[in-house]
Amino acid sequence: MVSPFDAEIIAIGTELLIGGRSDSNSIFLADELGKLGIAVRFKSVVGDGKQDIVLALRTAATRAKVIILTGGLGPTLDDCTREAVAAATGHRLGRRKEALEGLTARLAQWGRTATTAQLRQALIPAGAAVLKNPVGSAPGFCLTWKKALIMSLPGVPREMEAMMQQEALPLLRAASDSSGVPPRAPIVRQLFHTFGLAEADVDATLTGLIPKGAPVDLGLLASPMGVLVSLTTKGNQSASKRHRDLLPQLADDVRSRLGGWLFAEGRDTMEEVVGRELATRGLTLALAESCTGGLIGHRLTQVAGSSAYLDRGVVCYSNRAKTEMLGVPADLIARQGAVSRAVAVAMACGIRERAKVSVGLSVTGIAGPGGGTETKPVGLVYIGLDCGTGQPITREFRFHGDRTVIKQRSSQAALDLLRRWLLDQGPV
Amino acid sequence: MVSPFDAEIIAIGTELLIGGRSDSNSIFLADELGKLGIAVRFKSVVGDGKQDIVLALRTAATRAKVIILTGGLGPTLDDCTREAVAAATGHRLGRRKEALEGLTARLAQWGRTATTAQLRQALIPAGAAVLKNPVGSAPGFCLTWKKALIMSLPGVPREMEAMMQQEALPLLRAASDSSGVPPRAPIVRQLFHTFGLAEADVDATLTGLIPKGAPVDLGLLASPMGVLVSLTTKGNQSASKRHRDLLPQLADDVRSRLGGWLFAEGRDTMEEVVGRELATRGLTLALAESCTGGLIGHRLTQVAGSSAYLDRGVVCYSNRAKTEMLGVPADLIARQGAVSRAVAVAMACGIRERAKVSVGLSVTGIAGPGGGTETKPVGLVYIGLDCGTGQPITREFRFHGDRTVIKQRSSQAALDLLRRWLLDQGPV
Numbered sequence: 001m002v003s004p005f006d007a008e009i010i011a012i013g014t015e016l017l018i019g020g021r022s023d024s025n026s027i028f029l030a031d032e033l034g035k036l037g038i039a040v041r042f043k044s045v046v047g048d049g050k051q052d053i054v055l056a057l058r059t060a061a062t063r064a065k066v067i068i069l070t071g072g073l074g075p076t077l078d079d080c081t082r083e084a085v086a087a088a089t090g091h092r093l094g095r096r097k098e099a100l101e102g103l104t105a106r107l108a109q110w111g112r113t114a115t116t117a118q119l120r121q122a123l124i125p126a127g128a129a130v131l132k133n134p135v136g137s138a139p140g141f142c143l144t145w146k147k148a149l150i151m152s153l154p155g156v157p158r159e160m161e162a163m164m165q166q167e168a169l170p171l172l173r174a175a176s177d178s179s180g181v182p183p184r185a186p187i188v189r190q191l192f193h194t195f196g197l198a199e200a201d202v203d204a205t206l207t208g209l210i211p212k213g214a215p216v217d218l219g220l221l222a223s224p225m226g227v228l229v230s231l232t233t234k235g236n237q238s239a240s241k242r243h244r245d246l247l248p249q250l251a252d253d254v255r256s257r258l259g260g261w262l263f264a265e266g267r268d269t270m271e272e273v274v275g276r277e278l279a280t281r282g283l284t285l286a287l288a289e290s291c292t293g294g295l296i297g298h299r300l301t302q303v304a305g306s307s308a309y310l311d312r313g314v315v316c317y318s319n320r321a322k323t324e325m326l327g328v329p330a331d332l333i334a335r336q337g338a339v340s341r342a343v344a345v346a347m348a349c350g351i352r353e354r355a356k357v358s359v360g361l362s363v364t365g366i367a368g369p370g371g372g373t374e375t376k377p378v379g380l381v382y383i384g385l386d387c388g389t390g391q392p393i394t395r396e397f398r399f400h401g402d403r404t405v406i407k408q409r410s411s412q413a414a415l416d417l418l419r420r421w422l423l424d425q426g427p428v
Numbered sequence: 429m430v431s432p433f434d435a436e437i438i439a440i441g442t443e444l445l446i447g448g449r450s451d452s453n454s455i456f457l458a459d460e461l462g463k464l465g466i467a468v469r470f471k472s473v474v475g476d477g478k479q480d481i482v483l484a485l486r487t488a489a490t491r492a493k494v495i496i497l498t499g500g501l502g503p504t505l506d507d508c509t510r511e512a513v514a515a516a517t518g519h520r521l522g523r524r525k526e527a528l529e530g531l532t533a534r535l536a537q538w539g540r541t542a543t544t545a546q547l548r549q550a551l552i553p554a555g556a557a558v559l560k561n562p563v564g565s566a567p568g569f570c571l572t573w574k575k576a577l578i579m580s581l582p583g584v585p586r587e588m589e590a591m592m593q594q595e596a597l598p599l600l601r602a603a604s605d606s607s608g609v610p611p612r613a614p615i616v617r618q619l620f621h622t623f624g625l626a627e628a629d630v631d632a633t634l635t636g637l638i639p640k641g642a643p644v645d646l647g648l649l650a651s652p653m654g655v656l657v658s659l660t661t662k663g664n665q666s667a668s669k670r671h672r673d674l675l676p677q678l679a680d681d682v683r684s685r686l687g688g689w690l691f692a693e694g695r696d697t698m699e700e701v702v703g704r705e706l707a708t709r710g711l712t713l714a715l716a717e718s719c720t721g722g723l724i725g726h727r728l729t730q731v732a733g734s735s736a737y738l739d740r741g742v743v744c745y746s747n748r749a750k751t752e753m754l755g756v757p758a759d760l761i762a763r764q765g766a767v768s769r770a771v772a773v774a775m776a777c778g779i780r781e782r783a784k785v786s787v788g789l790s791v792t793g794i795a796g797p798g799g800g801t802e803t804k805p806v807g808l809v810y811i812g813l814d815c816g817t818g819q820p821i822t823r824e825f826r827f828h829g830d831r832t833v834i835k836q837r838s839s840q841a842a843l844d845l846l847r848r849w850l851l852d853q854g855p856v
Contacts, residue, residue, distance in 0.1 A: 015649045018458035018468055018617075019658065022450035026473075030446035040446055041480055043473035045454075052469055059487050076631075078647075189446075221443050230447060287743070289722070293729025294715075297722025297743040304797055304831055306721075312749035315715070315725040315741035317734070321783065325740065325753075355749065369732055403732055 004181050007033050007040045008064035010056050012071035012081055013155060014047035025070050025160055032164055036176060037184025038066055048072065053084035061146045066172065071155025073138040075117040081152055082123050082141075089145040091125035099123075099130045099139040106137045131167040135159050142171055149175055188233045188247060192254055193264040195226035195416045202227045205257050214246060224401060224408040225270075226263070229254060263419055270415045271299045271306075277422040278309035278359075285418075286355035287313035288326055288347040290338065291365040291381065295411045311357050316347070326350030339364050339376055344384035345392045352386050359421075360386045363414050365397075367406045381410045383417050393421065432609050435461050435468045436492035438484050440499035440509055441583060442475040453498050453588055460592055464600060465612025466494055476500065481512035489574045494600065499583025501566040503545040509580055510551050510569075517573040519553035527551075527558045527567040534565045559595040563587050570599055577603055616661045616675060620682055621692040623654035623844045630655045633685050637678060644678060652829065652836040653698070654691070657682060691847055698843045699727045699734075705850040706737035706787075713846075714783035715741035716754055716775040718766065719793040719809065723839045739785045744775070754778030767792050767804055772812035773820045780814050787849075788814045791842050793825075795834045809838045811845055821849065 011023040023045065030040045042063060046052045053072070060067045072081030086093045100122035107114050121138050124130055131140035131151070136159040142151045151168050153160045176183060194202060199222040206229065210218050219230040231250055255262060264273050278285055287296050287310075297313040300306050314325050319338055322328040328346040336342045344362050352360025365381030372378035379399040386392040395417055399409045439451040451473065458468045470491060474480045481500070488495045500509030514521045528550035535542055549566050552558055559568035559579070564587040570579045579596050581588045604611060622630060627650040634657065638646050647658040659678055683690060692701050706713055715724050715738075725741040728734050742753045747766055750756040756774040764770045772790050780788025793809030800806035807827040814820040823845055827837045 014645075014647060017471055018455060018462075019647065019649060021649060021651075022452060024450060027446065034446075041475065041477075042484065043445055045471035045473070047469070049469075055491060056470065063483060219443065219447060221447060221449060223449075287722075289725075291729075292726070293734075293738075294717070294722030294725025294741055294743065297717075298720070298726045298835075301719075301721025301743075301745065301795075301835070302832060307745050310721075310743075311746045312753065313722055313743035313745075314753075315722065315729075315738075315743070317729065317741075318739045321740035324782075325742075354752075367729075404730060407726075407729070 002063055002065055004065045004176075004179060005036075005038045005184055006064045007038045007066040007068065008042040008044065008060040009040055010053070010060060010067065010069045011043065011045045011155070012048065012053055012069060013045075014078075016045050016071070017047045023070075025155070025157055028157070028161055029068055029070075029164065031189065032169060033066065033068075033172075034187030034189060036169075036172060037186055038172075039187060048078045048080060050080045050084045050087065053081060054088040057085065057088040057150070061148050065148050067148050067150045068168075069150065069152045070160055073121065073140065073152065073154050075115070075121055075138075079120075082120075082125070085128075085141075085143075085150065085152060086125040089125065089143065089150070091127055091143070093123045093125055095119070095122050096124040096130055096139075099141075102130070102132050102139055103137050106133065129171065131163050131171075133159055134162040134166050140167070142168065185233065185244075190231045190247065190251055191266055192229040192231075192251075192258065192262055193226055193268070193270070194229060194258055194261045195263050195270070195412055197227060197261050198222075199227050202229060202258075202261075206254065209250060209253055209257070214250075216246060216250060224405045225412050229258070260420060260423075263416060269302075270412060270419065271303050274415050274419050274422065275300065275303045275306055275309060277419065279305070280428045281422065281425065283359060283422075284309050284311050284355075284357035285359050285361065286311050286351045286357045288322075288351040288360065288362040289313060289315050290317060290322070290347070290363060291367040292363045292407050292411045292414070293317065293367075295407055296361070296363065296414055299411060299415070311355050312351075314351060322347065326354065337376065339366055339380060339382065341382050341384075341394045341396065344382035344394050345386065346384075348384035348386035348392055352388060358387060359418065360384075361414055361418055362386075363410050365399075365406070365410055367403045367410075369403060379406055381406070381413070383410070383414045385417055385421055387421070393417065430491055430493055432493045432604075432607060433464075433466045433612055434492045435466045435494040435496065436470040436472065436488040437468055438472045438474065438481070438488060438495065438497045439583070440474055440476065440481060440497060442506075444473050444499070445475045451498075453583070453585055456585070456589055457496055457498075457592065459617070460597060461494065461496075461600075462615030462617065464597075464604060465614055466600075467615060476506045476508060478508045478512045478515065481509060482516040485513065485516040485578070489576050493576050495576050495578045496596075497578065497580045498588055501549065501568065501580065501582050503543070503549055503566075507548075510548075510553070513556075513569075513571075513578065513580060514553040517553065517571065517578070519555055519571070521551045521553055523547070523550045524552040524558055524567075527569075530558070530560050530567055531565050534561065557599065559591050559599075561587055562590040562594050568595065570596065613661065613672075618659045618675065618679055619694055620657040620659075620679075620686065620690055621654055621696070621698070622657060622686055622689045623691055623698070623840055625655060625689050626650075627655050630657060630686075630689075634682065637681055637685070642674060642678075644674060652833045653840050657686070688848060688851075691844060697730075698840060698847065699731050702843050702847050702850065703728065703731045703734055703737060705847065707733070708856045709850065709853065711786035711850075712737050712739050712783075713787050713789065714739050714779045714785045716779040716788065716790040717741060717743050718745060718750070718775070718791060719795040720791045720835050720839045720842070721745065721795075723835055724789070724791065724842055727839060727843070739783050740779075742779060750775065754782065765804065767794055767808055767810065769810050769812075769822045769824065772810035772822050773814065774812075776812035776814035776820055780816060786815060787846065788812075789842055789846055790814075791838050793827075793834070793838055795831045795838075797831060807834055809834070809841070811838070811842045813845055813849055815849070821845065 368378030796806030
């Protein structure tokens with residue numbers, strides 16, 4: 001029995017199926033649908049073939065009442081979502097005035113006129129409502145077929161997200177309100193980002209968290225950047241007071257159990273957290289990166305406004321660079337090796353003094369696959385932090401994984417050390 | 429009509445459906461199946477619910493003759509692929525001796541003994557063949573149902589890939605040989621990476637490439653890193669001499685049409701190409717990054733052995749850093765602005781001289797979202813290259829997109845300028 005709260009996503013594009021691009025739209029869609037209590041039960045990925053899209057649509061109609069198609073709305077002959085929906089549902093395609101107007105207005109804004117190929121984008125199945133594209137040129141559309149609501153959105157995430165929020169969700173809400181089916185409690189998903197604990201340790205820390213029979217699922221997802229903990233409410237529960245209060249209580253319990261291992265919640269990232277703490281304290285930062293090769297600088301500068309606290313960084317890949325740019329004594333490198341606690345300290349102090357900033361942060365390690373020895377294996381990484389008090393902090397790590405993973409973990413460990421140091425400075 | 433060469437992938441796991449992890453297994457599977465002429469027509473993603481897996485399996489059996497399941501073979505109660513396959517196909521689950529032996533042997537190798545939960549992993553549907561796990565603990569299995577070959581593999585890419593290659597593919601080949609159906613030509617996919625041309629321009633450049641009716645598909649995929657061109661042979665053609673020769677001919681045509689815009693083929697990346705050219709010429713490099721924030725250094729150091737040519741980099745985010753670390757005159761910055769052709773040149777020269785390397789490469793620009801003006805909008809980027817001849821090269825770009833996209837495009841444009849300069853130095 002298909003519930004009106006069962007959804008399916010159909011992602012269209014040969015490149016998604018076999019070509020090396022993965023679909024990133026479903027997380028956003030699951031979140032947005034969840035707010036209406038609608039659960040994504042299936043996702044199908046199909047190539048650009050019209051018949052395969054028709055088949056996927058027919059299958060979806062047997063097991064979902066909300067069907068979201070993404071992709072295949074472009075101007076090329078490969079883009080045949082319009083034709084496939086028309087064929088599957090038995091509606092004729094026709095050029096729609098409002099679709100054409102939106103398309104030409106957008107192109108005019110970009111200083112262009114529609115090509116013959118682009119005019120195909122104004123073809124809409126008869127009976128479907130046009131969904132305006134708030135940021136791009138391709139219109140989407142929405143229609144009801146076999147009691148399922150079919151929404152066709154662009155595949156480009158930015159366009160899909162804008163169309164979903166401004167056009168599709170209001171229609172979904174209206175359909176839900178007029179359906180006579182009582183609304184469901186939203187599916188709420190709360191995320192907690194940890195770093196430094198293994199998945200098994202996070203698991204053990206959270207044992208017994210969820211009371212037996214409580215309508216909340218606990219999920220763990222390990223990656224080189226840490227273990228992600230999720231609490232997800234089940235959408236099929238009534239929004240009774242007891243259930244509404246449960247999630248905040250569990251979230252508090254997660255926070256107190258995870259303590260300092262928890263570095264961010266929700267969509268927040270490590271670099272945003274660290275940047276915010278630096279900015280609110282009026283502190284400045286400089287980086288000395290060896291094995292991370294610039295990754296920490298890259299991550300910190302992903303945050304808009306990071307120039308307020310990040311003064312500079314050096315990527316000192318060669319020993320000569322460490323000596324010339326940071327003043328790391330050549331004989332210290334000769335005696336202790338470039339990958340050593342002492343060199344990590346000298347790098348952090350060196351960059352802080354030269355840049356005249358509040359904090360210097362350094363990383364030196366062996367990312368592999370070559371360069372390891374018995375005493376200094378691949379994955380050995382030292383992190384240093386100096387704030388000019390004469391008491392630099394260092395940490396030693398022995399990471400596993402390939403070059404990419406070791407670089408990722410090293411960058412995360414360095415930023416986490418900085419985060420913990422910032423929090424130790426007390427409230428602002 | 430379902431062909432014996434139609435495949436479907438079913439990826440199992442709630443985290444894949446809604447939780448922020450995307451499935452990366454299908455590209456590998458499509459490649460491997462393609463070698464046998466088998467085309468992946470559909471991919472389904474389902475959560476951990478047993479009934480949903482059963483439903484996905486039933487659907488797949490109506491449209492594919494090779495069904496590959498990935499995931500859900502772990503030891504927890506969430507892992508119910510075994511139960512779902514047994515339920516869908518009407519086979520009883522039982523503990524299989526060879527599955528148990530492989531599992532306990534692997535755990536023993538890791539110094540552990542099987543927990544009760546782990547023993548569940550030795551449960552295999554009656555009539556199925558056990559697929560050994562060459563690198564992990566969870567065994568897979570293979571059975572025939574409704575004339576479809578069902579293969580259940582682990583979700584961890586490393587384990588899935590090893591099991592596919594060592595266990596599943598030999599079985600698939602044997603099944604194909606004994607089927608009496610004549611084998612198909614392999615599906616071959618050849619990739620060409622371009623940078624600097626818009627998708628529409630690549631499209632125009634390649635117009636008329638594929639002769640009418642030729643069994644090859646041309647695909648284009650645009651991203652901030654450039655436009656990817658693919659040539660994919662259709663698996664349903666016989667391996668006649670004419671068709672065997674066609675792909676190499678088309679590939680040559682693609683190369684000559686794309687010329688210098690083509691920077692890499694196959695799995696090669698820009699940073700590998702640039703690194704190889706630097707290494708074979710014995711040249712060394714230093715970077716001066718402003719708006720890219722370390723991304724170019726990060727990318728170059730993703731390549732093992734990059735320490736042979738990358739000496740150092742600086743991330744000079746502040747004006748003071750540009751002056752102190754690179755010797756960019758403060759009054760030049762005051763007069764022309766930090767984002768200017770002159771400052772890009774001064775940065776490239778400054779880092780080359782200080783690092784005493786062959787080539788200095790610089791980027792300065794406005795990544796946004798703030799910081800733009802009417803004359804210097806967000807997306808304005810200057811790239812400089814200096815090799816000490818007194819004739820530095822600079823390029824101006826006006827990129828569109830958000831902060832991440834502008835950083836990506838800037839890093840790619842800088843590396844591409846270096847690549848073109850390296851090739852202009854003539855053959856090694």
